[in-house]
Amino acid sequence: MNLLEQAFGAQAGLAMGLMAALGSGLLIGLERERHKGRGHAGTRAQEPAGLRTFTIAALAGALAHGLAVPGLVAVGALAITVLAAMAYFRSSERDPGLTTEMALLATYLIGVLCVQAPLLGAPAAVTLTALLSARTALHRFATRMLREDELHDGLLLAALALVVLPLMPTEPLPWLAGMKAHSLMGLMLLLLGLQAFGYVALRLLGAQTGLALSGLMSGLVSSTATIAAMGQRARAEPPLFLACAAGAVMSSAATWLQASLMLLALAPEAAMSFLPMGGAGIAVAGGAGLLLARQARLTQKAQASDAAPATAKAVQRGGPLRLKEAALIALLLSVVTVVVSWAEQRFGSSGLFGAVALTGLADAHAPVASLAGLAHAGQIDARLMCQGVLAAIASNSLTRSLTAWLAGGPRFALIVASVLFSSLALAAALLWLLLPFLS
Template identity: 35%
Template structure:
């Protein structure tokens, strides 16, 4: 071990031990039984660093000694404190002390993470036992399985003769829809329904902006005072859907997302501006009845993937028969019912070279116009003339802004 390594590694190890020990001291300083505190953890961290400097054999002996110390401590405190957190923290401190000798930055970062985990005992226990429901835990495990187990097993090559159906790419869309649904659900639960229509509208848009337009339209019929706020909530739902729309395009074709960045930004700003007009009429935080039992619906995500696959095949068939105009026509029709599936088809064709980038940019605008037409009709049907007019105005401004920016700003 050279002098430079020692002057950086040993102070880092000492700091890690002092930090972890301080947290343990504050948590168990008044405990009846003895607990390892500041001095113990600082010495263990230094022991780990010095032992590693002496060689791997010495470090293994030090780690074994710390394990024996932890075992002895557990035998003394098991009756009053049957948990193993303190004993595991002793071993982690030794390991981080050794790591600090080689990788000071990584060891320091991990030391902070360990200290936070030790300090957050009560909040984490409350989160896992009281805040998170069984359904939300199942949803989180399902999302993790889809992202970490299923996705790596899927092939990255097309399975159809035309080269448009890539299983891994389709499944990424499923994971993306589920993930944003989970994030929206968590945020809505954290903020609470009392924050009002804006929060509920924005986060419900990640699941289904079409359903949000219909739901808030029905809610606006309860009171005339809710028409403006309900329309704003519906537009915020479409803003969230537009963000997901951009994410789907970026996942499938990063080049198309870069080319369409300014039109999508203009559309988002105009949607936000029109939604703020209705929020000025909010006098009390009243929400229509909503259900938040599930963070996301797996069936909905799988249906989107299925529709995407069908749209990709249909668009490719139309492209081969009628060229680029046929592919755009197929995606536009699909956007009347499912915007994100149509976005995936346009982006996939752009990524594979089936559509020129300039044509695909106008295809993005066309998809927004098609989806806005369907949602405007739904707004009039569900919420009446005032609600329908407010929602339609915001959606029309979004389309006009995207079209004007596409025309004025080259891709």
């Protein structure tokens, strides 16, 4: 900038904007020039604009803004629009698309932006060029890879995040133990987002990770249900025993992951105290799941490769989101929060742990969320919150171990229970070491 100031003085800003506009126009124009020969007719004369046209359009936008003549930017945009419309009508029979014409107008506006804010104009040009060059990949994704139910779920998730969430009240609700409707809605979106992430990962990675990744994704909704499903399949198809065990163990890693994320979403400050315990649980359960999955691939490659595609198809059926389950969990969270808050106020810490352990037998998510709400409201400290979370996970581990035995048999239950209580023991040891530092 110093060199520009020495060379152009007070016009150094305009000079930088013109250079940014020149580079932006050249970048977009190069992509359009290369695209000319790839049309339906296969002729280079098919596209009305190329390298020089796009560069001139960007420079025209920069000059229109730099000259500071009132209305000149709007007149220039109108002129570009008219020229683009004329070019479209001339080539519409051969190429009915509007991409080049719209890109020409966007390039003019990027040129204007380059003078106003060069650090925004240049990235905008790069983004537009990437979007134009990804035409084939985007077309394939929209028409071949993206299914109707996936599009529906994506739009639903976007609507909940961008429309519903901002409208939710942010005031604490006394009848909900001080929790906020906005936080509960955010928690529900977190559950849906984790479902979507696991679904996308499964589709991208394919059948190679199959049952293990399916277990991780399903565990974000219900680890108990996942262990039951994996146990039943392991009993019905013995060659898939290790792969099903990997899926069941990965679902327990999802429990630790989801507990950590829920605490961060609902009580960020207190959640920092739990992260070492959550990380230990994820490391033990996730590491065991990966080892089991690796062993399953090494010993049963043929059987695992036949079973994993079926798992992927089962996950894909009905779309990536399970809104009903997420909404029920959010509703359960509100009920459990009231119960745990009442028990803490009536009976103190002993009542709190009793309520947490009792509700944890059915589901670990609900007591974790209620403890986070109480910590955020200042009713309990970080030490009590961490102890309560471990009590909830320990209680739920008993349920999951019994489920594993009933669904998959003693050997299956031994593997699952060993991982469950090993991760819990390590987390408890870390909590005991960190207790003097928690408040």
